[in-house]
Amino acid sequence: xxxxxxxxxxxxxxxxxxxxxxxxxxxxxxxxxxxxxxxxxxxxxxxxxxxxxxxxxxxxxxxxxxxxxxxxxxxxxxxxxxxxxxxxxxxxxxxxxxxxxxxxxxxxxxxxxxxxxxxxxxxxxxxxxxxxxxxxxxxxxxxxxxxxxxxxxxxxxxxxxxxxxxxxxxxxxxxxxxxxxxxxxxxxxxxxxxxxxxxxxxxxxxxxxxxxxxxxxxxxxxxxxxxxxxxxxxxxxxxxxxxxxxxxxxxxxxxxxxxxxxxxxxxxxxxxxxxxxxxxxxxxxxxxxxxxxxxxxxxxxxxxxxxxxxxxxxxxxxxxxxxxxxxxxxxxxxxxxxxxxxxxxxxxxxxxxxxxxxxxxxxxxxxxxxxxxxxxxxxxxxxxxxxxxxxxxxxxxxxxxxxxxxxxxxxxxxxxxxxxxxx
Ligand SMILES: Cc1cc2nc3c(=O)[nH]c(=O)nc-3n(C[C@H](O)[C@H](O)[C@H](O)COP(=O)(O)OP(=O)(O)OC[C@H]3O[C@@H](n4cnc5c(N)ncnc54)[C@H](O)[C@@H]3O)c2cc1C
Numbered sequence: 001x002x003x004x005x006x007x008x009x010x011x012x013x014x015x016x017x018x019x020x021x022x023x024x025x026x027x028x029x030x031x032x033x034x035x036x037x038x039x040x041x042x043x044x045x046x047x048x049x050x051x052x053x054x055x056x057x058x059x060x061x062x063x064x065x066x067x068x069x070x071x072x073x074x075x076x077x078x079x080x081x082x083x084x085x086x087x088x089x090x091x092x093x094x095x096x097x098x099x100x101x102x103x104x105x106x107x108x109x110x111x112x113x114x115x116x117x118x119x120x121x122x123x124x125x126x127x128x129x130x131x132x133x134x135x136x137x138x139x140x141x142x143x144x145x146x147x148x149x150x151x152x153x154x155x156x157x158x159x160x161x162x163x164x165x166x167x168x169x170x171x172x173x174x175x176x177x178x179x180x181x182x183x184x185x186x187x188x189x190x191x192x193x194x195x196x197x198x199x200x201x202x203x204x205x206x207x208x209x210x211x212x213x214x215x216x217x218x219x220x221x222x223x224x225x226x227x228x229x230x231x232x233x234x235x236x237x238x239x240x241x242x243x244x245x246x247x248x249x250x251x252x253x254x255x256x257x258x259x260x261x262x263x264x265x266x267x268x269x270x271x272x273x274x275x276x277x278x279x280x281x282x283x284x285x286x287x288x289x290x291x292x293x294x295x296x297x298x299x300x301x302x303x304x305x306x307x308x309x310x311x312x313x314x315x316x317x318x319x320x321x322x323x324x325x326x327x328x329x330x331x332x333x334x335x336x337x338x339x340x341x342x343x344x345x346x347x348x349x350x351x352x353x354x355x356x357x358x359x360x361x362x363x364x365x366x367x368x369x370x371x372x373x374x375x376x377x378x379x380x381x382x383x384x385x386x387x388x389x390x391x392x393x394x395x396x397x398x399x400x401x402x403x404x405x406x407x408x409x410x411x412x413x414x415x416x417x418x419x420x421x422x423x
Pocket of ligand 1: 286
């Protein structure tokens with residue numbers, strides 16, 4: 001079906017828009033572009049004025065190969081990486097104080113890959129998406145927010161607040177892409193499962209004597225993991241899961257004290273690889289929690305990205321998971337049935353079913369990493385050590401981890417599901 005056929009065949013035209021997306025983060029904004037390509041009339045409501053200035057410390061995202069493919073299909077990848085990206089060719093997992101390590105190498109993937117993932121700044125990701133939005137037919141409503149909404153049988157009626165003025169708009173489908181504390185999710189009465197980790201993710205960018213050699217390091221410590229991600233400019237971006245007390249102390253330290261604490265936490269195996277840490281940026285903390293919406297969709301309403309699920313950043317999966325929501329929702333909406341009415345229950349059910357298993361699998365994998373490596377029980381510590389020493393010989397397990405890290409496993413499953421092939 002061509003775009004023109006789709007737009008003329010749209011029975012939801014009684015509403016102002018076919019789809020209104022609330023939340024213009026990377027997930028909501030990408031979804032808006034993807035649905036515009038399907039000839040839907042889309043509005044994107046964002047509460048703040050979009051700004052993509054580089055921050056200090058950089059807020060960076062590791063995207064896997066699957067996400068790169070998605071962004072390439074939207075014609076965004078070249079612009080996102082125009083000023084470079086950190087390439088992850090190797091991942092090294094260690095536990096300070098425990099012998100053994102796991103090495104994952106892009107060349108070991110079948111077929112061999114150049115990279116397992118890419119590290120980009122959040123602004124670097126968002127700026128090209130917003131440039132493309134400006135050239136599109138997507139109506140950007142910002143800064144604005146939805147005060148309340150009502151799901152009716154044929155449409156959703158939203159009261160929006162913009163420039164101190166209240167107005168009303170209607171759509172066949174409302175998508176909540178408004179992050180972990182989603183107001184859309186709350187107002188729809190969708191509960192969440194999960195917990196607060198009682199940890200903060202401290203981020204900073206650091207320079208090391210030996211550079212990064214395109215390697216990401218994951219150091220598991222009892223209080224939480226510490227990740228070093230290679231940046232395009234040769235530095236590492238770190239994400240350090242710290243207890244509230246640790247996080248407060250780390251923020252208050254001088255740069256020299258912080259570098260000393262970081263070097264100790266990384267452990268000698270990692271420090272031998274990266275060399276002495278010579279400089280650090282400012283630091284910032286983000287609270288860490290696991291939140292999974294009890295339902296990803298209702299008639300006329302869908303949740304995507306962190307509004308649907310927020311996972312621990314230990315495996316760098318949140319954004320990748322959100323981009324797979326975008327692919328799945330676009331696939332559910334790319335049918336004649338959906339074009340007649342994108343908010344109907346059967347379309348929403350198809351989306352929700354498509355996303356549940358992947359989300360639970362990623363949340364489960366992430367939880368496993370947090371708990372198996374976070375336990376100080378002597379038996380578990382011994383088993384961990386054995387696991388780290390045995391893994392290099394367990395080729396099938398390494399291959400499985402590689403497929404998870406690169407996003408290829410999930411990409412294949414999503415492709416098979418959309419094409420009706422049994423997994
Ligand atoms: C320390 C840390 C490191 C991470 N590292 C990685 C990584 O390496 N790889 C990875 O894949 N993921 C990572 N993540 C997860 C990733 O950052 C998130 O999954 C992703 O940013 C979620 O995007 P989103 O668009 O769904 O939500 P958000 O980025 O939270 O965007 C939500 C948007 O909605 C807007 N909004 C909120 N409320 C309203 C409202 N009421 N009305 C209108 N607009 C509203 C907000 O202003 C915002 O623009 C990390 C997370 C943390 C905390």
